[in-house]
Amino acid sequence: MLEFIEQELADLQARGLSRSFKSVENISGTKITINGRKLINFCSNNYLGLADDPQIKAQACAAIQAFGFGAGAARLVSGNTILHDQLEEKLARFKNRAAALTFSTGYLANLGVINTLVNENDTIIIDRLNHASIIDACRLSRAKLQVYEHLNMTSLEKILQRSAKFRQRLIVTDAVFSMDGDIAPLPEIIKLAKAYQAITLVDEAHSTGVLGETGQGIEEYFGLTGQIDIIMGTLSKALGSLGGFIAGSQKLIDYLRNKSRPFIYTTALPPSACAAALAALKLIEEDSCLVRNLKRNTTLLSPQSATPIIPVIIGQADQAVALAEKFFDRGIFLSAIRPPTVPAGSSRLRITVTAAHTKEEIACLASSLQELIPA
C-alpha cells in the first residue's frame, strides 16, 4: 500500500524539487536566527515590518488576556467577538466597501467566495499566473475554468467573446502577482468586464498596505476606487497577522455569511489575530511613513520595480537552491522558489523588500547579488 509515495519522493529528490523546512529560532525586525546564525530576512511578506511591531504585539497580548487564545467555536456558534466585528468594520472602511467578512486564512477566503458564488452554469476566467488558492477554488466550484495569458488583455477579451452562453462570467486576478511582483492591468480589466457584463474579483494579498499612496491597494494605485466588484485580501502579509477577508456590498457579505462553507464550518480567527490586524490598520492610517518607507526601500534595491516583490530568475531548480545556500553563507536569507509554485524552467530567488530594512541591509544584499549573480 502507498508504494507510490516512496517512488514520488525519490523522483522529487532527483529533480531538485524536494521540499523541507529551515527552522527559525528567533525573529527580531528584519533579522532571523536559523541554526544559531543571525541572517537578514529578504523573503518574508511582512512588507511593512508590522508582524513584530511593539504596539501590535501589545494589542495581541491584551486580546489574549481578555479572550484567551483560541476562539473556541465557529463565528456563527460562539466564536464571534467584538474584535471580529470591529475588524470587519475597519476593513470595509479601508477598502471603501459597505461590508467585509473575515476568514481563517487568505486561502480559505478565496475558496469561500469563489466556490459560493459560481457553479457548473458559470465560467471563471483567470490569469495564467494566479495564486494556487484561486485555482483550487475554481476546481472546487465546478464552473468552467478558462485561462488567459498573463496580463494579456487580447487573450482575456477573446475568452469573453466566446463565453456568452454562461449564466455568469467571473474574472479573477491577483492585484500583484505573488511570484513575479507585476501588477494586473486593472483599468483594462474593468473596461472589459463592463463591456461583457462580467464580475470582477481581485486578490489583494500583496497589494493591501503596499500599493497606493495610503496603502489602500490596487484601486488607489490606479485611481479607480469602488470599481472592483469583489475584493479579497489577507491579514497575513503587510498587516502582519493571520487571516483573510472579502470586502464588497452588504448583500454579498450577508450571502457569504449564510452560504460560504469555508466560512461557516471552521473555527473563528483567534481574537488576538483580529486585534493585531486592527492595530496594523490603525498604524497604516496614522503613519504614512510606513507605506512611503516601503516604496523608498523598493526603489533603493530596484529602481524600476513598482512592488516590493523582486524575482531573480535562475532557471533550473537545483541551481536556485544552490544559490540560496550561497546567500545563506553570507548571512542573507532568500528562499528558492521552484515548480509547481512557478512554471518549469523559471525557478527563482524571490526577493522581498520591507519598510523595516535599513539602507545598510539593502546595500549588503545588492553587493551580494552583484557578486553571486553577475549580469
Ligand SMILES: Cc1ncc(COP(=O)(O)O)c(C=O)c1O
Ligand atoms: C495571491 C495570494 N492569494 C492568497 C494567498 C493566501 O493567503 P494566506 O497566506 O493568508 O492564506 C496568498 C499567500 O499565500 C497569495 O500570495
